[in-house]
Amino acid sequence: MAVLLTLFGVVLALLALLVAGLLRSHAEILRSLHDLGVNLDPRRADVPSSPSSNGVHAQTVPRRATRVGTDIVGNTPTDDAVSISIVGARHLTLLAFLTSGCSTCIGFWHAFGDASALAVPGSARLVIVTKGASDESLAGVRRLAPSTVPVVMSNAAWDAYDVPVAPFFVLVDGASGQVVGEGAASTWEQVTSLLGQALDDAGLVDRHGRARSRARPRPRGDALREARADRDLLAAGIRPGDPSLYAPLDDPIGPEGGA
Numbered sequence: 001m002a003v004l005l006t007l008f009g010v011v012l013a014l015l016a017l018l019v020a021g022l023l024r025s026h027a028e029i030l031r032s033l034h035d036l037g038v039n040l041d042p043r044r045a046d047v048p049s050s051p052s053s054n055g056v057h058a059q060t061v062p063r064r065a066t067r068v069g070t071d072i073v074g075n076t077p078t079d080d081a082v083s084i085s086i087v088g089a090r091h092l093t094l095l096a097f098l099t100s101g102c103s104t105c106i107g108f109w110h111a112f113g114d115a116s117a118l119a120v121p122g123s124a125r126l127v128i129v130t131k132g133a134s135d136e137s138l139a140g141v142r143r144l145a146p147s148t149v150p151v152v153m154s155n156a157a158w159d160a161y162d163v164p165v166a167p168f169f170v171l172v173d174g175a176s177g178q179v180v181g182e183g184a185a186s187t188w189e190q191v192t193s194l195l196g197q198a199l200d201d202a203g204l205v206d207r208h209g210r211a212r213s214r215a216r217p218r219p220r221g222d223a224l225r226e227a228r229a230d231r232d233l234l235a236a237g238i239r240p241g242d243p244s245l246y247a248p249l250d251d252p253i254g255p256e257g258g259a
Contacts, residue, residue: 067179069093069172070161072129074154076231077142082152083230084127089174092124092204094195097158097168099130100140104186105167109144111188116148118188121181121195122204124171129157171195173204180204 072084072095086093096112098105111118112128120126128145130136132155145151161170164184169191171181181198185191238244 067182068177069170069174069179070157072127072152072154072157073234074129074132074152074157077138077145077151077153079133079138080231081234082150083234084150084152085230086172086174087177089125091174092122092180092199093172093174094120094122094124094126095157095161095170095172096126096128097130097161097163097166097170098128099166100137100144102166106144107186108167108188109146112149113146114148119192121171121192122199127152129154131155131158169195171198173202 069086071086072082074082076082084093086095096108098108100109112126118126126149128149128151130141130151130153132153135155136153138153141151141153161179161182163170167186168184169182170179172178173180180202181195183191183194185194
């Protein structure tokens with residue numbers, strides 16, 4: 001009997017330590033989100049948007065000192081390697097950071113199923129980014145992934161863009177390489193409002209909310225074709241910045257200038 005009581009006491013002590021550790025970790029996460037300006041408290045009255053089912057409000061993140069974009073490298077839901085150029089592109093790119101288990105994210109997955117019907121802020125190219133297969137349900141992403149929007153699974157992208165919560169949206173101006181807007185939102189209307197204001201502040205849209213022309217318009221299929229080309233180059237060992245991508249067209253090919 002004494003042995004059982006001792007074991008019971010040890011188990012209770014271990015459980016107490018576990019609960020204390022979880023509470024401390026939860027407090028640290030909330031403190032980090034607060035420092036980023038992300039509000040998860042549905043009782044806050046100073047946020048004008050309505051809360052979603054998991055308490056996420058539409059809210060911009062304060063601009064960080066050196067906020068530059070980076071290319072997205074990862075895998076497709078079918079486990080193909082893919083790299084999508086963000087910096088240096090002659091258009092805006094809207095990165096939608098989603099998960100397969102977030103209840104608020106499900107609405108965006110469904111909305112992006114018909115991307116042609118969406119008015120994407122600044123006529124930006126839309127790219128969905130999830131975490132990698134080690135932290136995400138591969139079957140869930142495969143089930144939800146739309147056929148008309150590139151989907152990249154990449155933990156590195158979440159780290160590079162310092163994503164604090166899902167769903168989260170980041171708008172990058174390819175020409176300058178700068179992040180021009182970012183924030184959490186629970187509806188597409190909130191996304192367009194947040195990023196539309198950011199585009200207006202950056203002078204990247206005209207008075208009608210359309211992207212200022214800096215290059216010829218791109219057909220809608222270009223994003224998917226570019227993603228496939230990036231995937232094939234990556235499979236061949238050619239990564240962004242490879243010198244072979246920038247060789248003059250009249251350079252001879254091969255050691256003797258032959259084919």
